[in-house]
Amino acid sequence: MTDLMQQMGAVFLGSRLKRLGERMQAGAARITADAGLPVQPSHMAFLAALDGQAMTIGQLVQAVGVSQPGVTRSVGQLVELGLAQSDLGEDQRQRTISLTPAGTAVLARAKLYVWPQVEEAVHALFGGRADSFVDQITELEAALEATPIDLLASRARPEILTIREYSDDLAPHFHDINAEWINAMFRLESIDREVLENPRAKIIEPGGVILFVEAKGLGIVGTCALLKTGANSYELTKMGVRESARGLKAGEFLLSAVIDRAMSLNADPLYLLTNAKCAAAIHLYEKLGFQHDAEIMARYGALYARCNVAMRYRPDRG
Helix, strand or coil: CCHHHHHHHHHHHHHHHHHHHHHHHHHHHHHHHCCCCCCCCCHHHHHHHCCCCCCHHHHHHHCCCHHHHHHHHHHHHHHHHHCEEEEECCHHHHHHHHCHHHHHHHHHHHHHHHHHHHHHHHHHHHHHHHHHHHHHHHHHHHHHHHHHCCCHHCCCCCEEEEEEEEEHHHCCCCCCCHHHHHHHHCCCHHHHHHHHHHHHHHHCCCCCCEEEEECCCCCEEEEEEEECCCCEEEEEEEEEEEEHHHCCCHHHHHHHHHHHHHHHHHCEEEEEEEECCCCCHHHHHHCCCEEEEEHHHHHHHHHHCCCCCEEEECCCCC
16 A cells, blocks of 8 residues: 555655654563563653753753653653652742652663664664764754744745636636525526536627636636626626635735736726625625715615625725
């Protein structure tokens, strides 16, 4: 069977490194057990940090590079095993952690019997290239310390949304996306069917526009049309986005592109007809510059039985 993490490459690097760490720690745990030591490999860094000195939890966090909850948990385990002790510091405000005599003895046995075996095994795995790999890990840790991966991702965000022009092979998407949301909220009217089933004849050929938004990995997820209704007037109509694109802001991306196209056509007025039930869509229209308009309602509202909201694009008016 194909190894999914290998196949996915860099996108699963964190999970793959975690898996690698678990495999290496499993082997180290067996070596530790064979040496008769009552600890886990995850405890070794704390034993090493406390070698000959007492440290606060905060100092251990810095020394080991593990979160405070993780440090507190591991220290608690060492205390339960009798290998570490927690004492009030000289100022009586902070507790310090130090090894007990039993902990010092375990550390000595680990240095003698466990660490050399693990180090030799790692070098054998890498064929003498272990130091180079460790240096790369150090560089990666330093880079992540300077800039977390989520910030790096936002700076190098790929273009996940793109606009596609109408073509006859995309006509089924225009039909299905709109039929889906109309049927879910209302019912398809005859005027809907005429447009959805004949987009080239009803929208494109009379001078209108149909755009689609494509999401990387998902395909066509949304569509919207400009229907020419006069010399310069255009109705923004048949806008729908699939549920699968929720959270991608595909609707806002698409609507912005359609408005830009309308402006390049000198659309005046650019208007839309909708229903108050479409509250999320109305909020988006308002955000991008549409205003409720009684004149548009009076002129065009009767076209759809479900229409009780009419809006006109007026981006410069509050």
